[in-house]
Amino acid sequence: MTAVPVAGHVVAGSSQDTAELYRRHLGAGRAVMGAVLGGMVETSSEGAWVHTDDGRRYLDFGGYGVFILGHRHPAVVEAVHRQLDAHPLATRVFLEPVAARAAAALASRTPAGLDHVHFVNSGAEATEAGLKLARAHGRNALVTTVSGYHGKTLGALSATANTTYQAPFAPLLPDTTRVAHGNPAELEAALADRRDRACVILEPVQGEGGVRIPPPGYLAEAARLCRAYGAFLIVDEVQTGLGRLGTWWGVDTEGVVPDVLLVGKGLSGGVVPVAAMVATKNAYGPFSRDPYLHTSTFGASPIACAAALAAVETMSREDIVGRAALLGRRLLTGVAEACGPHQGRLVHEVRGRGLLIGIEFTRAQAVGEMLLELVARGVLVNHSLNATRVLRLTPPAIAGADEAQHFLAALAESLRAVQARLG
Ligand SMILES: Cc1ncc(COP(=O)(O)O)c(C=O)c1O
Numbered sequence: 120m121t122a123v124p125v126a127g128h129v130v131a132g133s134s135q136d137t138a139e140l141y142r143r144h145l146g147a148g149r150a151v152m153g154a155v156l157g158g159m160v161e162t163s164s165e166g167a168w169v170h171t172d173d174g175r176r177y178l179d180f181g182g183y184g185v186f187i188l189g190h191r192h193p194a195v196v197e198a199v200h201r202q203l204d205a206h207p208l209a210t211r212v213f214l215e216p217v218a219a220r221a222a223a224a225l226a227s228r229t230p231a232g233l234d235h236v237h238f239v240n241s242g243a244e245a246t247e248a249g250l251k252l253a254r255a256h257g258r259n260a261l262v263t264t265v266s267g268y269h270g271k272t273l274g275a276l277s278a279t280a281n282t283t284y285q286a287p288f289a290p291l292l293p294d295t296t297r298v299a300h301g302n303p304a305e306l307e308a309a310l311a312d313r314r315d316r317a318c319v320i321l322e323p324v325q326g327e328g329g330v331r332i333p334p335p336g337y338l339a340e341a342a343r344l345c346r347a348y349g350a351f352l353i354v355d356e357v358q359t360g361l362g363r364l365g366t367w368w369g370v371d372t373e374g375v376v377p378d379v380l381l382v383g384k385g386l387s388g389g390v391v392p393v394a395a396m397v398a399t400k401n402a403y404g405p406f407s408r409d410p411y412l413h414t415s416t417f418g419a420s421p422i423a424c425a426a427a428l429a430a431v432e433t434m435s436r437e438d439i440v441g442r443a444a445l446l447g448r449r450l451l452t453g454v455a456e457a458c459g460p461h462q463g464r465l466v467h468e469v470r471g472r473g474l475l476i477g478i479e480f481t482r483a484q485a486v487g488e489m490l491l492e493l494v495a496r497g498v499l500v501n502h503s504l505n506a507t508r509v510l511r512l513t514p515p516a517i518a519g520a521d522e523a524q525h526f527l528a529a530l531a532e533s534l535r536a537v538q539a540r541l542g
Pocket residue numbers: 183241242243244246268269270271322326327355356357358359383384
Protein backbone atom coordinates (compact mmCIF):
# COMPACT_ATOMS: atom_id res chain seq x y z
CA MET A 120 0.00 0.00 0.00
CA THR A 121 1.33 3.48 -0.77
CA ALA A 122 1.03 6.55 1.38
CA VAL A 123 -2.06 8.68 0.84
CA PRO A 124 -1.08 12.35 1.05
CA VAL A 125 -3.69 14.50 2.78
CA ALA A 126 -3.00 18.24 2.85
CA GLY A 127 0.74 17.69 3.14
CA HIS A 128 0.43 14.82 5.62
CA VAL A 129 1.16 11.12 5.28
CA VAL A 130 -1.58 8.65 6.28
CA ALA A 131 -0.23 5.40 7.68
CA GLY A 132 -0.70 2.44 5.42
CA SER A 133 2.44 0.33 5.06
CA SER A 134 5.10 -0.09 7.71
CA GLN A 135 7.25 2.46 5.81
CA ASP A 136 4.45 5.02 6.13
CA THR A 137 4.20 4.34 9.84
CA ALA A 138 7.95 4.77 10.24
CA GLU A 139 7.79 8.05 8.35
CA LEU A 140 4.95 9.33 10.57
CA TYR A 141 6.96 8.32 13.63
CA ARG A 142 9.97 10.19 12.29
CA ARG A 143 7.92 13.32 11.59
CA HIS A 144 5.63 13.36 14.59
CA LEU A 145 6.60 10.97 17.37
CA GLY A 146 10.38 11.12 17.36
CA ALA A 147 13.31 10.23 15.13
CA GLY A 148 14.93 8.06 17.78
CA ARG A 149 11.89 5.82 18.13
CA ALA A 150 11.68 5.52 14.32
CA VAL A 151 15.33 4.43 14.16
CA MET A 152 14.79 1.86 16.93
CA GLY A 153 11.83 0.46 15.02
CA ALA A 154 13.97 0.15 11.91
CA VAL A 155 16.85 -1.54 13.78
CA LEU A 156 14.44 -4.11 15.17
CA GLY A 157 13.28 -5.03 11.67
CA GLY A 158 10.77 -2.31 10.76
CA MET A 159 7.74 -4.41 11.68
CA VAL A 160 4.47 -2.72 12.68
CA GLU A 161 2.26 -4.40 15.27
CA THR A 162 -1.44 -4.37 14.56
CA SER A 163 -3.19 -6.98 16.71
CA SER A 164 -2.65 -9.29 19.65
CA GLU A 165 -4.13 -12.23 21.48
CA GLY A 166 -2.93 -14.23 24.47
CA ALA A 167 0.84 -14.57 24.40
CA TRP A 168 1.11 -13.40 20.79
CA VAL A 169 1.48 -10.09 18.95
CA HIS A 170 0.77 -9.90 15.21
CA THR A 171 2.46 -7.62 12.68
CA ASP A 172 1.06 -6.17 9.48
CA ASP A 173 3.14 -8.53 7.33
CA GLY A 174 1.26 -11.55 8.68
CA ARG A 175 3.94 -12.66 11.15
CA ARG A 176 3.40 -13.27 14.86
CA TYR A 177 5.70 -12.85 17.85
CA LEU A 178 5.66 -14.56 21.22
CA ASP A 179 5.52 -11.72 23.76
CA PHE A 180 7.74 -12.62 26.74
CA GLY A 181 8.41 -8.91 27.38
CA GLY A 182 5.69 -6.26 27.23
CA TYR A 183 7.50 -4.43 30.08
CA GLY A 184 5.72 -6.65 32.55
CA VAL A 185 2.19 -5.63 31.60
CA PHE A 186 0.81 -8.87 30.17
CA ILE A 187 0.60 -11.31 33.08
CA LEU A 188 -2.88 -12.21 31.69
CA GLY A 189 -1.61 -12.08 28.12
CA HIS A 190 -2.98 -9.67 25.55
CA ARG A 191 -6.71 -9.04 25.41
CA HIS A 192 -7.80 -11.63 27.94
CA PRO A 193 -11.40 -12.42 26.86
CA ALA A 194 -12.90 -11.75 30.31
CA VAL A 195 -11.26 -8.32 30.47
CA VAL A 196 -12.19 -7.46 26.88
CA GLU A 197 -15.80 -8.40 27.56
CA ALA A 198 -15.98 -6.30 30.73
CA VAL A 199 -14.44 -3.33 28.93
CA HIS A 200 -16.83 -3.71 25.98
CA ARG A 201 -19.78 -3.71 28.37
CA GLN A 202 -18.49 -0.59 30.11
CA LEU A 203 -17.83 1.12 26.78
CA ASP A 204 -21.44 0.56 25.79
CA ALA A 205 -22.76 1.78 29.14
CA HIS A 206 -20.61 4.59 30.61
CA PRO A 207 -16.88 4.80 29.83
CA LEU A 208 -16.04 8.11 31.53
CA ALA A 209 -17.67 9.55 34.64
CA THR A 210 -18.98 13.03 35.42
CA ARG A 211 -17.08 13.02 38.71
CA VAL A 212 -20.15 14.65 40.23
CA PHE A 213 -22.02 11.49 41.26
CA LEU A 214 -20.55 8.38 42.79
CA GLU A 215 -19.70 5.67 40.28
CA PRO A 216 -20.09 1.95 41.07
CA VAL A 217 -17.35 0.38 38.94
CA ALA A 218 -14.56 2.35 40.64
CA ALA A 219 -16.03 1.33 44.01
CA ARG A 220 -16.17 -2.36 43.06
CA ALA A 221 -12.68 -2.32 41.53
CA ALA A 222 -11.25 -0.74 44.69
CA ALA A 223 -12.97 -3.37 46.85
CA ALA A 224 -11.70 -6.19 44.62
CA LEU A 225 -8.14 -4.88 44.72
CA ALA A 226 -8.25 -4.28 48.47
CA SER A 227 -9.52 -7.84 48.98
CA ARG A 228 -6.24 -9.04 47.44
CA THR A 229 -3.73 -6.66 49.02
CA PRO A 230 -2.18 -7.49 52.41
CA ALA A 231 -4.53 -6.90 55.36
CA GLY A 232 -4.76 -3.23 56.29
CA LEU A 233 -4.13 -1.93 52.77
CA ASP A 234 -7.75 -1.05 52.04
CA HIS A 235 -7.73 2.45 50.58
CA VAL A 236 -7.28 2.79 46.85
CA HIS A 237 -6.43 5.79 44.69
CA PHE A 238 -6.68 4.87 40.98
CA VAL A 239 -4.42 6.57 38.44
CA ASN A 240 -3.43 5.95 34.82
CA SER A 241 0.23 4.93 35.03
CA GLY A 242 2.84 3.55 37.39
CA ALA A 243 4.61 6.91 37.61
CA GLU A 244 1.36 8.56 38.71
CA ALA A 245 1.00 5.91 41.41
CA THR A 246 4.50 6.84 42.61
CA GLU A 247 3.58 10.54 42.58
CA ALA A 248 0.50 9.85 44.68
CA GLY A 249 2.58 7.84 47.17
CA LEU A 250 5.28 10.50 47.44
CA LYS A 251 2.69 13.26 47.94
CA LEU A 252 0.90 11.24 50.58
CA ALA A 253 4.20 10.79 52.45
CA ARG A 254 4.77 14.56 52.27
CA ALA A 255 1.28 15.20 53.61
CA HIS A 256 2.51 13.28 56.68
CA GLY A 257 5.65 15.42 56.88
CA ARG A 258 7.90 12.75 55.38
CA ASN A 259 9.82 15.00 52.95
CA ALA A 260 13.23 13.34 52.91
CA LEU A 261 13.26 10.72 50.16
CA VAL A 262 15.27 7.53 50.61
CA THR A 263 15.45 5.46 47.44
CA THR A 264 17.60 2.56 46.28
CA VAL A 265 20.54 2.30 43.91
CA SER A 266 19.21 1.07 40.50
CA GLY A 267 15.60 1.51 41.69
CA TYR A 268 12.98 2.43 39.10
CA HIS A 269 9.74 4.25 39.92
CA GLY A 270 8.77 6.12 36.76
CA LYS A 271 9.76 9.31 34.97
CA THR A 272 7.43 12.13 36.06
CA LEU A 273 9.39 14.72 38.07
CA GLY A 274 8.68 13.35 41.55
CA ALA A 275 8.99 9.73 40.49
CA LEU A 276 12.18 10.55 38.58
CA SER A 277 13.72 11.81 41.81
CA ALA A 278 13.28 8.27 43.13
CA THR A 279 14.40 6.57 39.89
CA ALA A 280 18.11 6.04 40.26
CA ASN A 281 19.38 6.67 36.75
CA THR A 282 21.47 9.76 36.04
CA THR A 283 20.88 9.50 32.28
CA TYR A 284 17.18 10.12 32.81
CA GLN A 285 17.65 12.54 35.71
CA ALA A 286 20.47 14.86 34.61
CA PRO A 287 18.60 16.85 31.92
CA PHE A 288 15.85 17.71 34.41
CA ALA A 289 17.88 18.64 37.48
CA PRO A 290 17.29 19.89 40.09
CA LEU A 291 14.78 17.26 41.15
CA LEU A 292 13.23 16.81 44.62
CA PRO A 293 15.61 18.06 47.33
CA ASP A 294 16.81 15.92 50.24
CA THR A 295 16.95 12.68 48.30
CA THR A 296 19.43 9.94 49.11
CA ARG A 297 20.16 6.48 47.66
CA VAL A 298 21.01 3.36 49.61
CA ALA A 299 22.03 -0.05 48.28
CA HIS A 300 19.01 -2.31 47.66
CA GLY A 301 19.17 -5.31 49.95
CA ASN A 302 21.42 -3.61 52.53
CA PRO A 303 19.59 -2.86 55.82
CA ALA A 304 22.68 -1.30 57.43
CA GLU A 305 22.82 1.44 54.77
CA LEU A 306 19.10 2.01 55.14
CA GLU A 307 19.42 2.33 58.90
CA ALA A 308 22.24 4.89 58.57
CA ALA A 309 20.09 6.98 56.19
CA LEU A 310 17.07 6.77 58.49
CA ALA A 311 19.05 7.63 61.62
CA ASP A 312 19.94 10.97 59.99
CA ARG A 313 16.30 11.57 59.02
CA ARG A 314 14.29 10.46 62.04
CA ASP A 315 10.53 11.06 61.64
CA ARG A 316 10.91 12.77 58.27
CA ALA A 317 11.91 10.06 55.77
CA CYS A 318 9.91 8.43 53.00
CA VAL A 319 11.48 5.15 51.87
CA ILE A 320 10.55 3.78 48.45
CA LEU A 321 11.77 0.40 47.23
CA GLU A 322 10.85 -2.58 45.07
CA PRO A 323 10.65 -6.12 46.52
CA VAL A 324 12.68 -7.29 43.51
CA GLN A 325 14.20 -4.63 41.28
CA GLY A 326 12.78 -5.06 37.78
CA GLU A 327 14.36 -2.34 35.66
CA GLY A 328 17.37 -2.57 37.97
CA GLY A 329 18.08 -5.95 36.35
CA VAL A 330 16.01 -8.47 38.32
CA ARG A 331 17.89 -7.82 41.56
CA ILE A 332 16.59 -10.09 44.34
CA PRO A 333 17.46 -8.92 47.87
CA PRO A 334 18.60 -11.38 50.55
CA PRO A 335 15.81 -13.11 52.51
CA GLY A 336 14.56 -11.01 55.41
CA TYR A 337 15.47 -7.68 53.79
CA LEU A 338 11.91 -6.45 53.29
CA ALA A 339 10.87 -7.34 56.83
CA GLU A 340 13.97 -5.64 58.22
CA ALA A 341 13.38 -2.55 56.05
CA ALA A 342 9.80 -2.36 57.34
CA ARG A 343 11.02 -2.73 60.94
CA LEU A 344 13.58 0.05 60.46
CA CYS A 345 10.93 2.32 58.97
CA ARG A 346 8.76 1.81 62.03
CA ALA A 347 11.69 2.31 64.40
CA TYR A 348 12.76 5.60 62.76
CA GLY A 349 9.29 6.94 62.01
CA ALA A 350 9.67 6.62 58.23
CA PHE A 351 6.85 6.27 55.71
CA LEU A 352 7.30 3.09 53.63
CA ILE A 353 6.22 2.84 50.00
CA VAL A 354 6.67 -0.57 48.39
CA ASP A 355 6.55 -0.24 44.62
CA GLU A 356 4.92 -3.37 43.20
CA VAL A 357 4.07 -1.82 39.83
CA GLN A 358 6.18 -4.54 38.20
CA THR A 359 6.34 -7.26 40.87
CA GLY A 360 2.72 -7.25 42.02
CA LEU A 361 -0.35 -9.16 40.83
CA GLY A 362 1.32 -12.54 40.54
CA ARG A 363 4.46 -11.57 38.65
CA LEU A 364 6.70 -13.13 41.35
CA GLY A 365 4.50 -16.22 41.76
CA THR A 366 2.82 -14.63 44.80
CA TRP A 367 0.14 -11.96 44.79
CA TRP A 368 2.70 -9.44 46.05
CA GLY A 369 6.43 -9.41 46.61
CA VAL A 370 5.83 -8.36 50.23
CA ASP A 371 3.81 -11.56 50.88
CA THR A 372 6.91 -13.71 51.35
CA GLU A 373 7.96 -11.62 54.36
CA GLY A 374 4.54 -10.63 55.73
CA VAL A 375 5.25 -6.92 55.27
CA VAL A 376 2.45 -4.34 55.27
CA PRO A 377 3.84 -1.00 54.06
CA ASP A 378 2.08 2.35 54.42
CA VAL A 379 1.59 2.37 50.66
CA LEU A 380 1.69 -0.30 47.95
CA LEU A 381 1.97 0.75 44.30
CA VAL A 382 0.21 -1.32 41.64
CA GLY A 383 0.23 -0.98 37.84
CA LYS A 384 1.01 -2.89 34.66
CA GLY A 385 -0.96 -6.15 35.11
CA LEU A 386 -3.87 -4.23 36.64
CA SER A 387 -4.68 -3.22 33.05
CA GLY A 388 -5.62 -6.82 32.27
CA GLY A 389 -3.57 -6.18 29.13
CA VAL A 390 -6.39 -3.98 27.84
CA VAL A 391 -6.76 -0.48 29.41
CA PRO A 392 -3.98 1.50 31.15
CA VAL A 393 -4.68 1.77 34.88
CA ALA A 394 -2.58 1.81 38.04
CA ALA A 395 -3.25 2.39 41.72
CA MET A 396 -1.81 3.56 44.99
CA VAL A 397 -3.14 1.44 47.85
CA ALA A 398 -2.70 2.75 51.40
CA THR A 399 -3.49 1.94 54.99
CA LYS A 400 -6.31 3.88 56.67
CA ASN A 401 -3.91 6.04 58.63
CA ALA A 402 -1.64 6.78 55.66
CA TYR A 403 -4.59 7.57 53.38
CA GLY A 404 -6.08 10.08 55.85
CA PRO A 405 -5.15 13.31 54.00
CA PHE A 406 -6.57 12.02 50.68
CA SER A 407 -9.66 10.65 52.44
CA ARG A 408 -10.45 13.91 54.23
CA ASP A 409 -10.05 16.15 51.17
CA PRO A 410 -11.12 14.44 47.91
CA TYR A 411 -9.70 17.37 45.89
CA LEU A 412 -6.23 17.31 47.45
CA HIS A 413 -4.80 15.08 44.71
CA THR A 414 -6.97 14.51 41.64
CA SER A 415 -6.82 14.01 37.88
CA THR A 416 -9.65 14.21 35.37
CA PHE A 417 -9.31 10.65 34.12
CA GLY A 418 -8.33 8.97 37.41
CA ALA A 419 -10.63 6.09 38.39
CA SER A 420 -12.49 6.27 35.07
CA PRO A 421 -15.17 3.54 34.74
CA ILE A 422 -13.52 2.12 31.61
CA ALA A 423 -10.17 1.69 33.37
CA CYS A 424 -11.78 0.42 36.54
CA ALA A 425 -13.80 -2.13 34.55
CA ALA A 426 -10.49 -3.48 33.23
CA ALA A 427 -8.94 -3.48 36.72
CA LEU A 428 -11.94 -5.23 38.27
CA ALA A 429 -12.02 -7.88 35.56
CA ALA A 430 -8.26 -8.34 35.80
CA VAL A 431 -8.30 -8.96 39.56
CA GLU A 432 -11.33 -11.28 39.33
CA THR A 433 -9.79 -13.20 36.43
CA MET A 434 -6.51 -13.61 38.27
CA SER A 435 -8.33 -15.17 41.21
CA ARG A 436 -10.63 -17.34 39.10
CA GLU A 437 -7.85 -18.70 36.89
CA ASP A 438 -5.25 -19.08 39.64
CA ILE A 439 -2.87 -16.86 37.72
CA VAL A 440 -0.61 -16.59 40.76
CA GLY A 441 -0.21 -20.36 41.07
CA ARG A 442 0.34 -20.67 37.32
CA ALA A 443 2.96 -17.91 37.41
CA ALA A 444 4.82 -19.77 40.17
CA LEU A 445 4.73 -23.07 38.27
CA LEU A 446 5.60 -21.69 34.86
CA GLY A 447 8.24 -19.47 36.47
CA ARG A 448 10.01 -22.48 38.01
CA ARG A 449 9.98 -24.34 34.68
CA LEU A 450 11.21 -21.36 32.71
CA LEU A 451 13.94 -20.46 35.18
CA THR A 452 15.26 -24.02 34.98
CA GLY A 453 15.03 -23.98 31.18
CA VAL A 454 16.72 -20.58 30.89
CA ALA A 455 19.52 -21.68 33.23
CA GLU A 456 20.03 -24.83 31.11
CA ALA A 457 20.11 -22.86 27.87
CA CYS A 458 22.61 -20.39 29.37
CA GLY A 459 24.75 -23.10 30.98
CA PRO A 460 27.12 -23.65 28.01
CA HIS A 461 27.75 -19.88 27.81
CA GLN A 462 28.33 -19.29 31.52
CA GLY A 463 31.39 -17.18 32.20
CA ARG A 464 32.02 -16.16 28.60
CA LEU A 465 28.72 -14.68 27.37
CA VAL A 466 26.43 -15.09 30.37
CA HIS A 467 27.34 -13.83 33.82
CA GLU A 468 24.25 -14.94 35.79
CA VAL A 469 20.65 -16.08 35.48
CA ARG A 470 18.26 -15.07 38.26
CA GLY A 471 14.54 -14.84 38.72
CA ARG A 472 11.48 -15.24 40.85
CA GLY A 473 8.17 -16.32 39.39
CA LEU A 474 7.78 -14.81 35.95
CA LEU A 475 10.39 -12.09 36.39
CA ILE A 476 13.61 -13.55 35.04
CA GLY A 477 16.87 -11.81 34.19
CA ILE A 478 19.87 -12.94 32.19
CA GLU A 479 22.90 -10.87 33.03
CA PHE A 480 25.51 -10.92 30.29
CA THR A 481 29.20 -10.29 30.66
CA ARG A 482 28.90 -7.19 28.44
CA ALA A 483 26.12 -4.78 27.50
CA GLN A 484 26.51 -5.33 23.74
CA ALA A 485 25.15 -8.87 24.10
CA VAL A 486 21.75 -7.58 25.25
CA GLY A 487 21.05 -5.71 22.00
CA GLU A 488 22.35 -8.63 19.96
CA MET A 489 20.10 -11.03 21.86
CA LEU A 490 17.04 -8.82 21.36
CA LEU A 491 17.66 -8.87 17.60
CA GLU A 492 18.31 -12.62 17.46
CA LEU A 493 15.15 -13.35 19.44
CA VAL A 494 13.04 -11.05 17.26
CA ALA A 495 14.40 -12.89 14.22
CA ARG A 496 13.09 -16.11 15.82
CA GLY A 497 9.68 -14.63 16.62
CA VAL A 498 10.18 -13.77 20.28
CA LEU A 499 9.92 -10.41 22.09
CA VAL A 500 11.74 -9.67 25.37
CA ASN A 501 13.01 -6.47 27.00
CA HIS A 502 16.25 -4.95 28.18
CA SER A 503 16.39 -3.41 31.68
CA LEU A 504 16.28 0.39 31.77
CA ASN A 505 18.58 0.64 34.81
CA ALA A 506 20.89 -2.32 34.10
CA THR A 507 22.45 -2.32 30.64
CA ARG A 508 23.79 -5.88 30.82
CA VAL A 509 20.50 -7.54 31.77
CA LEU A 510 17.93 -9.04 29.42
CA ARG A 511 14.56 -9.19 31.16
CA LEU A 512 11.82 -11.76 30.65
CA THR A 513 8.28 -11.08 31.86
CA PRO A 514 6.19 -13.82 30.21
CA PRO A 515 2.43 -14.11 30.62
CA ALA A 516 1.16 -16.66 33.16
CA ILE A 517 -1.30 -17.92 30.55
CA ALA A 518 1.53 -19.17 28.30
CA GLY A 519 1.30 -22.90 27.62
CA ALA A 520 3.93 -25.64 27.46
CA ASP A 521 4.31 -25.24 23.66
CA GLU A 522 4.94 -21.55 24.01
CA ALA A 523 7.49 -22.09 26.77
CA GLN A 524 9.22 -24.63 24.54
CA HIS A 525 9.17 -22.25 21.57
CA PHE A 526 10.79 -19.59 23.73
CA LEU A 527 13.49 -21.87 25.15
CA ALA A 528 14.44 -23.17 21.70
CA ALA A 529 14.68 -19.60 20.36
CA LEU A 530 16.75 -18.59 23.39
CA ALA A 531 19.23 -21.46 22.96
CA GLU A 532 19.67 -20.69 19.24
CA SER A 533 20.03 -16.96 19.89
CA LEU A 534 22.66 -17.53 22.58
CA ARG A 535 24.67 -19.71 20.20
CA ALA A 536 24.45 -17.10 17.43
CA VAL A 537 25.51 -14.24 19.71
CA GLN A 538 28.31 -16.30 21.29
CA ALA A 539 29.61 -17.14 17.81
CA ARG A 540 29.52 -13.49 16.74
CA LEU A 541 30.94 -11.86 19.86
CA GLY A 542 33.40 -14.67 20.57
C1 LIG B 1 8.69 -0.70 39.69
C2 LIG B 1 8.13 0.31 38.74
N1 LIG B 1 7.56 1.42 39.21
C3 LIG B 1 7.05 2.36 38.41
C4 LIG B 1 7.09 2.21 37.04
C5 LIG B 1 6.54 3.28 36.15
O1 LIG B 1 5.39 2.85 35.54
P1 LIG B 1 4.87 3.58 34.20
O2 LIG B 1 5.88 3.28 33.14
O3 LIG B 1 3.52 2.96 33.96
O4 LIG B 1 4.79 5.03 34.52
C6 LIG B 1 7.67 1.06 36.49
C7 LIG B 1 7.74 0.87 35.03
O5 LIG B 1 8.44 0.05 34.51
C8 LIG B 1 8.22 0.09 37.36
O6 LIG B 1 8.79 -1.02 36.89
